[in-house]
Amino acid sequence: MNMQVNPQELTLDPAPLLSVAGVSRFYGERIGCADVSFDLWPGEVLGIVGESGSGKSTLLRCLAGIDRPDAGQVLFRGGAEPLDIYSVAEQERRRLMRTAWGIVHQNPRDGLRMDVSAGGNVGERLMDNGARHYRKIREAALDWLQRVEIAAGRIDDRPRQFSGGMQQRLQIARVLVSEPRLVFMDEPTGGLDVSVQARLLDLLRVLVRDLGLAAIIVTHDLAVARLLTDRLMVMKDGHVVEQGLTDQVLDDPHHAYTQLLTSAVLTV
Amino acid sequence: MTTMIHVENVAKEFTLHNQGGVRLPVFDNVDFTVAAGEALVLAGASGAGKSSLLRILYGNYRPTSGRIVITHAGRPVDIVSAVPRTVLDIRRRTLGFVSQFLRVIPRVSALDIVRDPLLARGVSPEEASERAKAMLARLNLPQRLWELAPATFSGGEQQRVNIARSFVDPSPIMLIDEPTASLDAGNRDVVVGLIAEAREQGSAIVGIFHDEAVRESVATRYLDITEFRKAA
Numbered sequence A: 001m002n003m004q005v006n007p008q009e010l011t012l013d014p015a016p017l018l019s020v021a022g023v024s025r026f027y028g029e030r031i032g033c034a035d036v037s038f039d040l041w042p043g044e045v046l047g048i049v050g051e052s053g054s055g056k057s058t059l060l061r062c063l064a065g066i067d068r069p070d071a072g073q074v075l076f077r078g079g080a081e082p083l084d085i086y087s088v089a090e091q092e093r094r095r096l097m098r099t100a101w102g103i104v105h106q107n108p109r110d111g112l113r114m115d116v117s118a119g120g121n122v123g124e125r126l127m128d129n130g131a132r133h134y135r136k137i138r139e140a141a142l143d144w145l146q147r148v149e150i151a152a153g154r155i156d157d158r159p160r161q162f163s164g165g166m167q168q169r170l171q172i173a174r175v176l177v178s179e180p181r182l183v184f185m186d187e188p189t190g191g192l193d194v195s196v197q198a199r200l201l202d203l204l205r206v207l208v209r210d211l212g213l214a215a216i217i218v219t220h221d222l223a224v225a226r227l228l229t230d231r232l233m234v235m236k237d238g239h240v241v242e243q244g245l246t247d248q249v250l251d252d253p254h255h256a257y258t259q260l261l262t263s264a265v266l267t268v
Numbered sequence B: 001m002t003t004m005i006h007v008e009n010v011a012k013e014f015t016l017h018n019q020g021g022v023r024l025p026v027f028d029n030v031d032f033t034v035a036a037g038e039a040l041v042l043a044g045a046s047g048a049g050k051s052s053l054l055r056i057l058y059g060n061y062r063p064t065s066g067r068i069v070i071t072h073a074g075r076p077v078d079i080v081s082a083v084p085r086t087v088l089d090i091r092r093r094t095l096g097f098v099s100q101f102l103r104v105i106p107r108v109s110a111l112d113i114v115r116d117p118l119l120a121r122g123v124s125p126e127e128a129s130e131r132a133k134a135m136l137a138r139l140n141l142p143q144r145l146w147e148l149a150p151a152t153f154s155g156g157e158q159q160r161v162n163i164a165r166s167f168v169d170p171s172p173i174m175l176i177d178e179p180t181a182s183l184d185a186g187n188r189d190v191v192v193g194l195i196a197e198a199r200e201q202g203s204a205i206v207g208i209f210h211d212e213a214v215r216e217s218v219a220t221r222y223l224d225i226t227e228f229r230k231a232a
Helices: A056-063 A090-099 A118-128 A134-147 A164-176 A194-211 A222-228 A246-251 A256-263 B050-057 B084-093 B110-120 B125-138 B155-167 B185-200 B212-218
Strands: A018-027 A030-040 A045-049 A071-076 A101-104 A182-186 A214-219 A231-236 A239-245 B003-016 B022-035 B039-043 B065-072 B075-078 B095-098 B173-177 B204-208 B221-224
Touching: A018 A056, A030 A056, A030 A071, A030 A231, A030 A239, A045 A056, A045 A222, A056 A071, A056 A182, A056 A214, A090 A101, A101 A164, A118 A134, A118 A164, A134 A164, A164 A194, A194 A222, A214 A222, A222 A246, A231 A246, A231 A256, A239 A246, A239 A256, A239 B084, B003 B050, B003 B204, B022 B050, B022 B204, B039 B050, B039 B212, B050 B173, B050 B204, B065 B084, B084 B095, B095 B155, B110 B125, B110 B155, B125 B155, B155 B185, B173 B185, B185 B204, B185 B212
Parallel strands: A045 A214, A045 A231, A101 A182, A182 A214, B039 B204, B039 B221, B095 B173, B173 B204
Antiparallel strands: A018 A030, A018 A071, A231 A239, B003 B022, B003 B065, B065 B075
């Protein structure tokens, strides 16, 4: 049988949302991440796994517009024109990060304003994006608090009065209220109790699916990767050593390091 | 009959890098096709690679060489070289995998687990619920369990939730790995009936069945994979 098969043709949306080419960042002589390239399509969730020091957080910071890479390009196709995020002015990059992107930090304190009410934290993002109608902003904030399972009665409380799990859910509401196209998450369940993690994971899973978000999630937890991601990149010493469909990489790992990672877990 | 799966020159070898680089050849030069309305049963002793082959067909294991052409939405696609999102699209619309194990997700009810594939294919929530309930009832899962997350269910109950999820809307291709292990005779017959119905409606089926009676009532054809065994 000699038929032509071309999976690329089958896709409805031929342009990736994010194209990453040759991204590298060095700390002096030391490699942060080296020569990372991939495409991410709308609705896709990519996991980056590896142990601490593997370069996954460095890579995420380069991708998310926080740290300029020493080499390589990050191209975002959110608007009419593809945007090379490190060739545009700082101001435009910041506008993009505020409107089209969202970043969920591992530590909610890095993503929240601790001295502003829960409702204010969510509403502020909308005001940043031009919303001015107070009642509508408060309604949207209330709606999002409920979606992340924070009781309406807590809307005027400050995040410092919340538990760690609630703070993390509030941060997620703050990020998602502005309807970003692309969300970056750095160990979103790190530092939480296992029972709290499960609730947060289920919430993230449902939100990502219902909103059709594209997301890049850094985690060292392979069970989190299995639950939330479609694709996986495995990093070691700053290099991507293996990538593919999440279940392929976890169930039939080819690289020695990935085999070591997956065999070190009790159950994934 | 429409060819749904075309397997060409597939070989599989595992390399265990952390155990001295041991290489485990599984099979070599596997060639076969499966048409719509056929049920191909994989035969061969335990360890011959039946489950590995099934996982390769699903795009879960990556073969060492060869290609697997799946008829997806009327077009041939090689699942081995397809990009991840194409593989996911093939699984969503064309390729179902039925195992005896349910991957439990925290807080998701049995009913939602069964509804999910229908919703993913654009069925309305009301219709999806009705069909999911009918399938759970057919598999004799007590109604009081439907709204609960299956984490606390028995092995047999979890298994039936998984089967309900797989057969609530049978895919054009169904890959089935030991679905009746640990089911009682009554439920085993229900599963055999579900497989037969899917096949009569045109699904192409590839399966592994330990139970001889099940195997014989399901199979339209056998493939002994021992013949592809690589000389080690």
